[in-house]
Amino acid sequence: MMTEVTRTVIRFTMDDLDEFARASHDWSPLHADAAYAYRTPYGARIVYGVLEQLICLSALPDREGYTLSSVTAEFIHPMFVELDYVIETLSASMQESQFRIYDGERIAVKGRAFFRPGAPIEPNRLDALPNVRQVPVELSAADLHKGRRVNGEYWPVQKSLEAWMERLKLRAKGVGAAQTAALMWQTYLAGMVLPGRHSLCSKLTTHFQEQAVVSDAAIDYDAEVIGYDDRFSKMRARASLQSHGVMVAESELHVFLREPVAEVTxxxxxxxxxxxxxxxxxxxxxxxxxxxxxxxxxxxxxxxxxxxxxxxxxxxxxxxxxxxxxxxxxxxxxxxxxxxxxxxxxxxxxxxxxxxxxxxxxxxxxxxxxxxxxxxxxxxxxxxxxxxxxxxxxxxxxxxxxxxxxxxxxxxxxxxxxxxxxxxxxxxxxxxxxxxxxxxxxxxxxxxxxxxxxxxxxxxxxxxxxxxxxxxxxxxxxxxxxxxxxxxxxxxxxxxxxxxxxxxxxxx
The missing domain is CATH 3.40.50.720 (NAD(P)-binding Rossmann-like Domain)
Structure with a gap:
């Protein structure tokens, strides 16, 4: 097939940020707290990187008979509500697409998604209620040493997850509820757990296992810090997602740590x-x-x-x-x-x-x-x-x-x-x-x-x-x-x- 190119104007609202926070359980203040965000260089709440990623996936061509196998997104410039941005997608085949979000002439987000034949991954049951954090942890650079591990369980708010699935028509793009939940988990991990309160996602990569099965609406995660770059205050972590011991996905996260500025003394x-x-x-x-x-x-x-x-x-x-x-x-x-x-x-x-x-x-x-x-x-x-x-x-x-x-x-x-x-x-x-x-x-x-x-x-x-x-x-x-x-x-x-x-x- 010839490369298919699409360009779509998008605009985020404050309601989008509120609804995504509720769905993903990510209450990190740069995205969810107006008073906190006002005191940052951004001056206002910024859009969740994973929300930007999901919006890009929703802009891709429909892929009947295919399912998302991996996706990478890089977040280059922050995005804000009530501004017009342009999503550009380039699809060379049913197996691969590229996406970018433009702020004027410069790229704010870029990424690539790969697909394989199969059905989108859906959970078998929806009755699990995972124990998730309500308040973000607050780790410092000293806490993010190589080898630090965290684990737990996760699932978005089911009703809110389904609302986003329907709104973005993700199943038609080959992205099931379990895959969307795994992507949402990345923002939860970065914003609430590792490093938590002062995080800012830079790059996210997720690989889904072939024939992965999610037994019920909960996934277990295990994440480990694999590096920290003091020059840029950037953490790298690798994580795995499982359902009852069966591997669902593997992820790598690059996250900036925005440590607070020391107060005047x-x-x-x-x-x-x-x-x-x-x-x-x-x-x-x-x-x-x-x-x-x-x-x-x-x-x-x-x-x-x-x-x-x-x-x-x-x-x-x-x-x-x-x-x-x-x-x-x-x-x-x-x-x-x-x-x-x-x-x-x-x-x-x-x-x-x-x-x-x-x-x-x-x-x-x-x-x-x-x-x-x-x-x-x-x-x-x-x-x-x-x-x-x-x-x-x-x-x-x-x-x-x-x-x-x-x-x-x-x-x-x-x-x-x-x-x-x-x-x-x-x-x-x-x-x-x-x-x-x-x-x-x-x-x-x-x-x-x-x-x-x-x-x-x-x-x-x-x-x-x-x-x-x-x-x-x-x-x-x-x-x-x-x-x-x-x-x-x-x-x-x-x-x-x-x-x-x-x-x-x-x-x-």
Missing amino acids: VDRLEELLPRSRALMGKVAIVTGASRGFGAAVSLGLALQGATVLTMYHRSEESMMRLAELVPDGCGSIRPYQGDVSDAAWCLKVQKQWDDEYGHPDIVVINAGLPLLSMAMEVQQLERVQQYVSSSFRLASVPLSVWLKPVAAKQGWCVVLSAESVVDAPPDYPHYVAAKSAIEGLAKSAAKQHKGKLLIVRPPRMRTDLSNTPLARHDSILPEHVAVEVIKRIVNTSINDGYEILEDSFRHQ
Whole structure:
């Protein structure tokens, strides 16, 4: 047969993610918890890799008289709800198909499926109720040593499994309920068991045994770690699935471990810059203060005696914990929750502060958006524009409200930029454009108001917003950047104008 090519537009919804979580028992928070996902570089819940894989299988030609024998899928870029993607399938024969999911012109998912003559694998009975986890484990890199084993039993929620079978017409593609359950098991293993809470699937391969028989709706699994690559925080595991001692399938999983970023601490800051009273009596405003550089510079300013009015959007628990870290005898952190891109809100809080604090001496413009790669192409242009517009608002509004009063007090305006404005990495045109625009606005405004402006261009920092598997190792701690900024603020010898801080950061 000639190669058959199909292209289909798909769109995932939040209901899809919820229904797939219930079906698969995979409640790993990157997929299922909006609050957790918000604090990651992705900024929102991402689509399950196995769901993407099943959608691709559903897009293949019908295969009457054939059954799935093996399938491999690689997950290259994260996918999100309410965006249009394109599935492309290439089928050269009844025995083999390739599939890809495109986000614009770039490949987000790619894989290959093989089939052999036979009937899709179905369980003989549906009365088993396997004991599955309800809360994911939380393993670290040290736990993922070669030879670590886990085992248990698994089956999706039968009613939900059957709903997905019908919706995706998988039996017509040669994929039975037992095969679908085995594929769903991979996301359960990675997200709930090995490594669990902070997992992100990279590549999944499953081989089904010829004439496999699933006696009832439960399969036993045995999985073993066969390698861990510290360079990329990636685990490899091999697993077998059995039903009453009869082999059903073998699987290999490549899974990134997204270990949490270490929280900012007083000890780390004081190792770099001992506490003092250098900024006693000064009032500082910090936007985006609940994590990363914002948290580090807020705590560092307080350790130098400043009263720090911190602004945050959602992360109340983190912000309150940070405020409690300030030792007695130092300055203080006073949190305010709101949207710094809303000029009316910023003016409202400044009016509240007028009597107690007066006008600020320092303003640190730091609030930012999750940083994911994008391409400069027509299909992604709207997303690029939205990113630039939203980032610009997060900086331009607080600049317009506080730069003039800070300049009037001969104080400092600090704008967090990035070395990317010079390097211009090709996968981040939106980020480069946003930071470049913010720098230009700040320079012009500082000249207008005769203020002192410090533009900070650090390398990638180890924060929640940059905590991707391939980026975390090539990064520096935000405390190092914060301390260099504070040292410069304490030295007030600069004349009116702007200065760029970019060469003094110590790499870890």
